[in-house]
Amino acid sequence: MHYCRMEALKTYVLIVTTWLVLLICLLQATNVYSQNTLSQTIKGVVIDRDSKATLPGASIVLSGSDPIHGCTSDAQGRFILTEVPVGRQNLEVNYVGYQTQILKDIIVRSGKEVVLEILLQEMVINIQEVNVRAANSKDRPINSVATVSARSFNLDETNRYAGSYGDPARMVANYAGVMSSRDNRNDIVIRGNSPIGLQYQLNGIQIANPNHFGATGTTGGPITMLNTNLMANSDFLTGAFPAEYGNAMSGIFDIKLRTGNNSKREHWAQIGWNGLEFGTEGPFSKKGNASYVAAYRYSFIHLLELMGIKFKESAQYQDLSFNLVFPTKKSGVFSLMGIGGTSA
Numbered sequence: 302m303h304y305c306r307m308e309a310l311k312t313y314v315l316i317v318t319t320w321l322v323l324l325i326c327l328l329q330a331t332n333v334y335s336q337n338t339l340s341q342t343i344k345g346v347v348i349d350r351d352s353k354a355t356l357p358g359a360s361i362v363l364s365g366s367d368p369i370h371g372c373t374s375d376a377q378g379r380f381i382l383t384e385v386p387v388g389r390q391n392l393e394v395n396y397v398g399y400q401t402q403i404l405k406d407i408i409v410r411s412g413k414e415v416v417l418e419i420l421l422q423e424m425v426i427n428i429q430e431v432n433v434r435a436a437n438s439k440d441r442p443i444n445s446v447a448t449v450s451a452r453s454f455n456l457d458e459t460n461r462y463a464g465s466y467g468d469p470a471r472m473v474a475n476y477a478g479v480m481s482s483r484d485n486r487n488d489i490v491i492r493g494n495s496p497i498g499l500q501y502q503l504n505g506i507q508i509a510n511p512n513h514f515g516a517t518g519t520t521g522g523p524i525t526m527l528n529t530n531l532m533a534n535s536d537f538l539t540g541a542f543p544a545e546y547g548n549a550m551s552g553i554f555d556i557k558l559r560t561g562n563n564s565k566r567e568h569w570a571q572i573g574w575n576g577l578e579f580g581t582e583g584p585f586s587k588k589g590n591a592s593y594v595a596a597y598r599y600s601f602i603h604l605l606e607l608m609g610i611k612f613k614e615s616a617q618y619q620d621l622s623f624n625l626v627f628p629t630k631k632s633g634v635f636s637l638m639g640i641g642g643t644s645a
Contacts, residue, residue, distance in 0.1 A: 338386060339386070339411045340384045340411075342381060342382065342384075342385065342415070343382040343415045344415070345415075345416055346374070346378045346379045347374045348378060348419065348421070349399075349420075350421060350422045350423075351422075355378025356374060357374055358374060358397075359373060359380070359394060359396040359421070361392060361419075362393045363385060363392060365391065385409050387411050388408075389407065389408055390407050391404065391405050398423060398424055399423055399424055400421065400423075400424050404419070413567055413569060416560070418534075418560065444536050444555065450541050451539070453535065453536050454472065454473070454537060455532075456532055456533075459529045459532070460529060462475050463475075466573075467529045467574065467575055468575075469525070469527060469532075469535070470487035470489055470521060470554070473537050476537075478491060482521075486521050487512065487523070490551075492539065492540070494552075495551065497550075497551075498549065498551030499549070500548055500551075500552070500553050500554070501520070502554065503558070503640060504558055505555075508640070511525065511526045511527050511640060512526060513526060513618040513620070514618070523616070524575060524576075524616070526620040526642045528575075528598065528620075530569070530578070531558050531595075532558065533557040533559035534557065535554070535555055535557045536553070537554060538555065539551075539552045558622075558624040560626045561584075561592035561594030562583055562592060563583075563626075564587075565583060566581070566582070566583030567581070567583060569581075575598060576618070577598065577599050577600075577601045577604060578596055578597065578598045578599075579596070579597050579598075580594075580595065580596035580597070581595055581596075591626060592625075595622065596621070598619060598620050598621075600616055600618045603615060603616070616644065617644070620640070620641065621639075623639055624636065
């Protein structure tokens with residue numbers, strides 16, 4: 302009997318010890334998992350909206366972070382905010398003498414750094430008077446001369462709107478006073494005007510129809526050549542155009558191309574409605590600030606046909622977009638950009 306009790310006690314102690322070891326291992330695994338939270342870097346430059354001068358010492362803070370997680374811009378106005386959790390994040394940018402800028406719904410991905418160009422508006426204070434100013438709105442256009450019938454849009458909006466397929470023209474069809482002329486093309490009707498009156502500008506240069514399979518005398522087509530992965534914040538105007546847009550009758554797309562990452566080389570590949578895409582960006586040299594960003598797309602349906610899959614209707618097209626930026630110390634900033642494609 303004494304021997305049986307000793308054996309039962311040993312068994313009980315062994316079971317308790319095993320459970321304690323498993324509990325310790327589980328706690329350690331949980332701790333390790335919590336420390337391996339995916340994060341990414343947000344970098345960019347802070348610029349005066351009017352003079353385009355860089356702003357050193359600006360404060361960039363991740364909204365809602367506890368403890369506060371942020372950084373400041375250097376002498377060239379550039380900043381690097383590391384260890385930002387993956388997902389949708391908001392940034393609050395402050396600078397003495399300027400209005401606070403809040404950037405909402407910035408998509409942070411684990412595989413690619415986020416590069417931003419933040420424009421701050423100088424705050425005017427008149428001691429003898431009281432100025433009542435409306436709050437900042439994302440609808441405010443980048444072009445300060447455009448005061449009415451204009452709004453800005455960004456990459457996230459172009460990809461988020463239903464039925465946009467990464468096409469700015471299809472995206473703005475969701476705006477008031479704008480509608481699509483047909484489903485299989487991106488021609489848009491603005492306040493009853495003909496789609497022919499729409500004007501496209503790319504980095505301030507007027508361009509022709511930036512769409513594949515565009516017919517003569519039209520401004521639209523089934524598939525756009527504009528690559529949203531290369532676009533910065535841009536303007537869309539539907540009336541009361543500034544004098545610089547002299548040839549527009551219906552509306553204006555003032556498209557801006559973003560600057561590539563000037564400190565780290567990055568590459569991407571994706572498959573979507575607009576085809577199979579390969580892109581790259583980075584610095585020309587680690588010793589300078591010159592950078593490049595480029596993307597190439599090819600018809601995904603045509604690739605399937607080359608593999609033996611047949612379709613009743615198909616389209617063969619390809620396009621290339623790029624933006625090369627060369628900052629200098631005394632002569633300003635030089636840039637070389639381009640967009641082109643073929644379709645058959």
